[in-house]
Amino acid sequence: MPRKDFTCSHQLRVRWSEVDMQKIVFNGNYLNYIDVAVAEYWRAIGLPYPHGYVDRYANDVYLRKATVEYLGSARYDELLDVLVRVARLGRSSLTFAFEIWAAAPGAAGKPLITAELVYVNADPATMTAVPLPASVRDLIMNFERVQPQ
Numbered sequence: 001m002p003r004k005d006f007t008c009s010h011q012l013r014v015r016w017s018e019v020d021m022q023k024i025v026f027n028g029n030y031l032n033y034i035d036v037a038v039a040e041y042w043r044a045i046g047l048p049y050p051h052g053y054v055d056r057y058a059n060d061v062y063l064r065k066a067t068v069e070y071l072g073s074a075r076y077d078e079l080l081d082v083l084v085r086v087a088r089l090g091r092s093s094l095t096f097a098f099e100i101w102a103a104a105p106g107a108a109g110k111p112l113i114t115a116e117l118v119y120v121n122a123d124p125a126t127m128t129a130v131p132l133p134a135s136v137r138d139l140i141m142n143f144e145r146v147q148p149q
Helices: 029-046 051-057 133-144
Strands: 008-015 060-070 079-089 091-101 113-123
Touching: 008 029, 029 060, 029 079, 029 091, 029 113, 051 060, 079 133
Parallel strands: none
Antiparallel strands: 008 079, 060 113, 079 091, 091 113
């Protein structure tokens, strides 16, 4: 997906504790980077998580599926751009798309990873799926400038 198609970006620096014996970022840490980007996305649409979402709607979003494709490696002290957008809005689910790029000028012309996370909106008391609140859908659609599927 072209970088310009992403509506939210967060930059971070690789820390020493995130690098493995091969001197590259340990694969599981990319999901931590993605988690930070999701929090930044909620802030960007004006609905900080969890207070803005859970407290306001008495719903929560639960991760259903995570898919990560590793295309390159980041190294200690490297700046990374974590790109995020909502790629799909379902009745009770939302699918986030991610790319992580090296931020350095002249970095490779491809992302280091691509990922997709599918969340389901649910009632925390019953843990059953419920429709996404209409105002949340509106915030996302306005931010993304897309139509629901």
